[in-house]
Amino acid sequence: MPELKLQHILTLAELFAKGARYNYIPITTSSLGQSIHKSQQAASKHLLELEADGYIERLRTGPKVSIRITTKGHAEMSKIFSVLKSSLETSLPYVEFRGTIISGMGEGAYYMSMKGYTKQFKSKLGYVPFPGTLNVKLKDKEFIEAKRSLDAHPAIMVTGFSDGKRTYGWVKCYPARVNNVDAALILLERTHHDDSIIELVSKENIKKLAKLSTGSQVTIRVNVKPKLSQ
Amino acid sequence: MPELKLQHILTLAELFAKGARYNYIPITTSSLGQSIHKSQQAASKHLLELEADGYIERLRTGPKVSIRITTKGHAEMSKIFSVLKSSLETSLPYVEFRGTIISGMGEGAYYMSMKGYTKQFKSKLGYVPFPGTLNVKLKDKEFIEAKRSLDAHPAIMVTGFSDGKRTYGWVKCYPARVNNVDAALILLERTHHDDSIIELVSKENIKKLAKLSTGSQVTIRVNVKPKLSQ
């Protein structure tokens, strides 16, 4: 939208930083060039063009020049600023998955019901999951990729344990919403599923609560902490 | 400072706006081209370059492409955002004048003491000015120019009047600080001064209060309402 040439943005920003909004500020084209990491000639041209476009006013006193930003210049800069602002702000802070419910193999349910896990679930998630995991077959490559990159986000870690006979791997939990029902997406250290399947646990039976059955389409949202821009 | 190429800013902003921060978003290069007001080919190139520089991740599914912004892309965008933000915020919201005090001609004092003016000063400025204006000879062309452009800012208007014999012009008042003493810069509809001289009035004798005398250097600040960037 903005008609201000992109290559002029930093130049104008530098003039703002130098305080040229309401007062004429003396500035040399070489110092300006340095600030914007361009040549003296480029800085000079920028000023001429910014003036021609009505974004700044120049005042020559002998060989020197003083600059002031016009209302139009300020408006244009604000415009770009708010475009960026709203762009950054519209980032909804969740990772979304879509897929279809597949019948669980019962296996997941068995493991997740073991005392070594349920004790941790109770203390870390706040509840003991309903026995039985919800298995969702992801629809597209992008969701599989998204699953992989969940690693980059903080998870609730349920540690592995041993019952003397064998050891059981860790479980990473990501609080999630399945069709607007609270649940947790779980990543298992050892899983029998392939990459395209995700498993979820929840306090109650999700299928019943969200009126789902095998073959239903579901949308899963995992909230992530947005990085604060600042 | 930012190493993100300037021509990529709007492209990346558009991807943010489309929600590509945490999820892969399917997008066609032609629609992206339209959004950034460039050609399909340019959009395609932008995506390839943004990927090469690590700002986005692309996922091809047949002929289509899905895009997600990386942490690096987010960081870079935030960086540019805060550069612009701080640029806009450093604009100190006042117009500054510098010059030397010259002896008043007594004339200004005479007019400003007329009832037709003092009544309005009392109600609009809150005080009747000390009899005698402070005259300041501006030092540079830029301050003379700044004086002219004061018109763009809101002023307190003291209207002209007639005493039967003759009429007296309006007076525009701009609350100001003279070497940190409260005063008001006044612009007269009819003045005997040339452009390079400004006149000020204040409640008390500014010269005494600010320990000034003819020939002293003074700095005058007129506050202006900063336009809110939003």
Place this chain on the structure above:
DNA sequence: ATTACTATCTCACGAGTAC
């Protein structure tokens, strides 16, 4: 329908330099 290659063109930039 897509994406992205190749060729071409424009214009932003820097070097040299006039003033």
Place this chain on the structure above:
DNA sequence: TGTACTCGTGAGATAGTAA
């Protein structure tokens, strides 16, 4: 010192087109 010309180079854009 300054600013800002001219000119050469190359990056960035578009058109046409292949896959």
